Amino acid sequence: MNDDRPRQGTATAVGLTRLSRRWLVFLLAITAVLSAGVGLLAGRVFDQSEIIRPENSMAEIPVYATVENRTVDDRLTYSGVIKAGPAVPIQIDVEGQEPMVVRQTLKAGDTLEWGDLAGVVSGKPYFVLPAPLPLYRDLARGDEGDDVLALQRALMQIGYLSHESGHLDGATMEAASSFFASEGFTLSSGRIPSGQIQQVEPGATPESPETGDSISPAVSIPFRQLIGLPVARATIVSALGIGQKVTDQSPLATVQTQENFVEFVADVEQAGSLRVGQDVTVRIAEKQVPGRITEVGPFTDAGNGRRAGNPVTVEPTATADLALLTPNLSVTVAGQGSTAQALAVPLSGIRQDAEGTYVLSRRGGDGDSGDQAMRVPITVLRSGGGFAAVSGELSQGDEVRIS
Incomplete structure (x- = not known):
């Protein structure tokens, strides 16, 4: 078991x-x-x-853009900046005296013109006259020379003299005396006694203090008190006030002799198509300001933050637009060209082969029928801003293939 x-x-x-x-x-x-x-x-x-x-x-998916009626701006544009006009100091020679301002009516923003009083320093008036004014001596009756001729021309420009000869005659002395008297001074820079100041019109001769007396032969025209101003009108940038001293670092006044302007730099090729007098448009913020090229400068190398090229100066054509030119403001300058509306397509839709320029187009609304684009020959009229103005068998609303 x-x-x-x-x-x-x-x-x-x-x-x-x-x-x-x-x-x-x-x-x-x-x-x-x-x-x-x-x-x-x-x-x-x-x-x-x-x-x-x-x-x-990896198959390509076609992308289409609509043909539209739009503005195509083909103008060349340049990046520019507004610059302040050059400033010129009004320097004086007080002949060793304490250079103290005792009268000053000028202030920043005022206009200084030929024949105006620039100020009174140490009791002496200082006037501005048309430049160039190559004065180097006090002038008395009988003097001759180029300095006399320059003074006569300056007095003619402000309406106090009617002839020029290069010889300082009695008429020239009378004109200079009338000019000084218009602000209450004599040629000897002595103050006219109160109550005897005459209101003298340009070209008129003030009456002598004593009837029948003429200007003393010993009286001269003080050249240091006549200052040449390169332009007929200048804008006061700054001016010393009463009680301030005139020095080399603190001139009697500083004036801007040229209005603010726009400057841009063009390369060599661009500069070749620009010329003085050419109309342009300056875009300042949202405003379009008509302007004109006033200077095409010589080529300058790059340096000090400035690129190489030709500096081009532009000024507004309308005086009222000068107020818009704020120094150091960046602007855009547009050159000549067309800005009209036309049928336009994106530049990426323009194609070209041996037969010519064309687009692949399909009628608007055919987007659901597949890629049925057909070749349509076109002519490019102009281009700008990523679009081309075209002519051909296209209608607004059609679609062109761009990829």
Whole structure:
């Protein structure tokens, strides 16, 4: 009995092992069948045509832009800056006296003109006359020379003399005396006594203090008190007040002899197309200011924050627009060209081949019919701002392919 038990246990174990193998084979078969079924079902559900293949993912997608009627500005533009006109100091020579300002009616922003009184320093009047004024000596009756001629021409320009000769005659002395008397002074710079100041019109001769007396031969015209001004009208930038001293560093006044202006730098090629008198447009903030080129300077090398090129000066054509020229303000200058409206397409839509210039166009509203673009020959009229004004068989609302 004892010998049969081990044999029975061994037989039972072998049977179980064979049974387990059968179930394992069966399960594997079932799994294979299910996998095949799932694959077949997936193949039917998902259309293979919808799978994005690598070659399809690289296909170009056409992009279109609408033909529109718009302004195409083909003018060249330049970046410029507003600059202040040059300032000139009014320096005086007080002949060693204490240079104290005792009368001053000028203030910043005022206009100084030929013949005006620039100020009274240490009791002496200082006038501005047309430059050049090459005076180097006090002038008395009978003097001759180029300095006399220059003084006569200056007095003629402000209306106090009617002739020039280069000889300082009685008429010239009378004109100079009348000029000084217009501000209440004599040629000797002595103050006219109160109550004797005459209102003298330009060209008129003041009456002598004593009837029948003429200007003394000893009286001279003080050249140091006559200052040449290069322009007929200048704007006061600054002026010393009463009680202030005149020095080399603090002139009697400083004047701006030229209005503010616009300057831009053009390269060599651009400068070749620019000329003095050419009309331009200056864009100051949101305002368009008509201007005119007044100077095309010589080529200058780069330096001090300035690029190489030809400096070009522009001034407004209307005097009223000068008030808009604030120094150091950046502006844009537009040259000559056309700004008319026309049918326009983006520059990226312009194509060219051996047959000419064309666009690929489709009628507006055909966006759902696929890429049905057709070749349409065109002529480019002008371009600017990323668009081209064109002519051809195009209509507003059509679409042109840009990619």
